[in-house]
Amino acid sequence: MLGVDLNTYRFDYDLTFAALVMNADGTTYHRFGGRDETSASSRLTVAGLVRVLEAALPEHEAYEKGPKPKREGVAPRTVEQIPTMARRIANKKPDCVHCHTVNDVERELAQEEKRWKRDDLWVFPLPEHVGLKLDSDDVARVVSVTPGSQAAKAGAMAGDVLVTLGEQRILSEADVQWALERADAGPTKLPLVYERRSARVEAELELAAGWKRATALALSWRPAMWGIRPSPGFGGRDVSADEKEKLGVAFGFRVNYLVDWGEHAEDGKNAAAAGIRKGDVVVGCDSKRDFAGHAHFQAWFRLEKKAGEDTAIEVLREGNPVTVKMKVLP
Amino acid sequence: MRTAYVAALAGSVLALSLSSAQDAPEIAWLTDLASAREQARGAKKPLLVVFR
Known part of the structure; x- marks a missing residue:
């Protein structure tokens, strides 16, 4: 991650594989890649990646033809600029900085500055965390909905096809995770749009205070666990x-x-x-x-x-x- | 004709095979992020960036 602009390339840095489908201007259309405690590749399928690549093409064409959103001049930010990483580099410059190191040094800095909270552990919630089990090869399609979950209360059902969550169009689990990551810690409402038999349904996920908290098992694969x-x-x-x-x-x-x-x-x-x-x-x-x-x-x-x-x-x-x-x- | 991607592999080179019938055949695998971004800008193609 040395030299990579963290303000442009934003994804779950704990992953061992992450793909971003982007415009050259820095706009990210979609993300692909995810995992859980069972293995680093538990949620990666070639069919799922191909689907994201194919479905994003018309989106890209439309983006290129349409008016470009104004991009504020956000200065690039690299891992080397994070003081806790800068100190590591001063001791010995590494040949390679792994993606998860970004999270490690951010957390170390927050802990040093006494602004780190235990709730900061809960990042990039999986779709299941709000009750959505998605098709691993066609992840906009809902396979099942956990009874009583936020998704169930929003009316989602097996067979529905997710369209957007928050402001993110959904083509992958990583897209869902990005939308959930961006949502407030709660209480909050997150707009959810899905299609059922070609009809568009607009709903909301109602997310209570502390909704991002998950289980020790869910946390167990993340390096952040070792720092608490x-x-x-x-x-x-x-x-x-x-x-x-x-x-x-x-x-x-x-x-x-x-x-x-x-x-x-x-x-x-x-x-x-x-x-x-x-x-x-x-x-x-x-x-x-x-x-x-x-x-x-x-x-x-x-x-x-x-x-x-x-x-x-x-x-x-x-x-x-x-x-x-x-x-x-x- | 299918629109292709310009792709960048940030980090080590990835042995990723998209050899199925659904393959996007014109994907150009590169290892330099800045170069890939410039190519994508010039060609007006989307950019696939892989971190691993």
């Missing part, structure tokens, strides 16, 4: 499916580090003093065992645990169950 506290002070690798079967557990990760570096080394010392050891297989915490994996455990601990409270880490040590009681550090 409290932290357990240890972590490791998920054990294999075979090993889980042998151990008789549905979830487990083998501890392969206790934090002994940086400004939070006390977390690792705390875990060690409580009795966590490298090689332990963590299978639960405070009776919760339905974690999807190590990253989910880490996100859950950071979101749910409160400084000063006692927590019980359930581990298997050489196959034997051991409960490690640990105080959560701030």
Whole structure:
């Protein structure tokens, strides 16, 4: 991302693949690319990308023929200009700055300046977050609507074809996510237009205060998760499916580090003093065992645990169950 | 005749194959963002920018 104008190329920087369909003047017509906690490519299909490319062509032709919107003179802004990144570069200029680093250094700066809020974690909500399950190959088409969700209350139904959400014409999940990202944290109303049997329906998503908040599982793949506290002070690798079967557990990760570096080394010392050891297989915490994996455990601990409270880490040590009681550090 | 894109790959080169029948065949894969943008402007073509 070195030298890339962040005011022009705007997308979910946590993604490992993102495509922008644009005009050369910097106008973005559509975005493509998205993921969830299951994998980095869980929401990418070639058919979906081709559909976006094809459907955007007439849009581009119309844009070229029509009057151009006035573009305010917004100065380019690069990752190098962000003070927290500038300091990193001063220490050692990297050959490559990954997209997610933009979010990392923005968050670090906001934390330094005491303006970061925990709600800032919730970015680019997936369509399902407002109740819309979309067709992965033709994502304007609604596959199902979660009963009771904001989309259901707006009247959306399976088979509807999304036209616009907010000001964004919808051709991709990323378009939906962009419209949701741009919406206020709430309470707010977001205009939704969809087609049902060729008839145009105008509706609104009613979004309550805090509507962007999601689950630890939804957060677990985002690098931002690692920057929040409290932290357990240890972590490791998920054990294999075979090993889980042998151990008789549905979830487990083998501890392969206790934090002994940086400004939070006390977390690792705390875990060690409580009795966590490298090689332990963590299978639960405070009776919760339905974690999807190590990253989910880490996100859950950071979101749910409160400084000063006692927590019980359930581990298997050489196959034997051991409960490690640990105080959560701030 | 189908309108094509000018494309830029910001970051490493991407081995993306659009070889299906729906392919937009004239996509020109480039690696330089500024160059792609200039080409798109001159050709009045849309621009596809891929970050990975």
